[in-house]
Amino acid sequence: MTIKEANENEEEWRDVVGYEGLYVVSNYGVVKSLGNHRGRKEKIMKTHVCRNGYEKLDLCKKGQPTKKVYVHRLVASAFIQNPLNKEQVNHINCKKLDNKLENLEWVTRRENIAHAYATGLMKKNNKPVVAIHIETGEKQEFESQTEASRQLGVNMNIIYNALQGRGTKQSEWKFERVS
Known part of the structure; x- marks a missing residue:
C-alpha cells in the first residue's frame, strides 16, 4: 500500500x-x-x-x-x-x-x-382498477390507480382509500381492483 x-x-x-x-x-x-x-x-x-x-x-x-x-x-x-x-x-x-x-x-x-x-427498491403499482360511476353504473377500466386519477380527475388518496375498503363520499366514482 x-x-x-x-x-x-x-x-x-x-x-x-x-x-x-x-x-x-x-x-x-x-x-x-x-x-x-x-x-x-x-x-x-x-x-x-x-x-x-x-x-x-x-x-x-x-x-x-x-x-x-x-x-x-x-x-x-x-x-x-x-x-x-x-x-x-x-x-x-x-x-x-x-x-x-x-x-x-x-x-x-x-x-x-x-x-x-x-434501483428496484420501489416498484410501480400497475394493478388494473375499475371505476364505477355511482349514479349511472358506467364502468371504466384503467391500467393503474395513477391512470384512473389522471383521466377522472380524482385524487389518488381517494382512490387508494376506496380500494382499501374505506368508503368516501368525495367522489362520484367507486373503485375496485380487477380480479
Whole structure:
C-alpha cells in the first residue's frame, strides 16, 4: 500500500453540526462523544436500527431535550456541501446501514424517489382498477390507480382509500381492483 492509499483510507473526524465540542462524526459513519475536563471520557456512541431500516442515535446538549438523529444525515451535514439546500440524503448503493461518506449524497425528494425506482427498491403499482360511476353504473377500466386519477380527475388518496375498503363520499366514482 502506498502512502497516498493509506491517507485516502484514513478515518477523518468532524464536529457534529449543532453539537460542536460535544460530538464528532467520521467519514465512516461512526459517531463519538467527546470527553471533557470534568472526567467524562470519549466514547463511541451506540446506535440502533429504526423500523424504517436506518441507523439512529440520541444526542444530548445541556439545557435542551435529547434529540434523535439519523447517522447518515450527520455524516452528510459534516462532510458534504449542500449549496442547493437539498433536503434528503440518499444511500447510493441502496444499503441503509452503509453510512460511509462515499455512499451518501444530498438529493431532493423527487431525486430520491427516482433513485428508488431506478434501483428496484420501489416498484410501480400497475394493478388494473375499475371505476364505477355511482349514479349511472358506467364502468371504466384503467391500467393503474395513477391512470384512473389522471383521466377522472380524482385524487389518488381517494382512490387508494376506496380500494382499501374505506368508503368516501368525495367522489362520484367507486373503485375496485380487477380480479
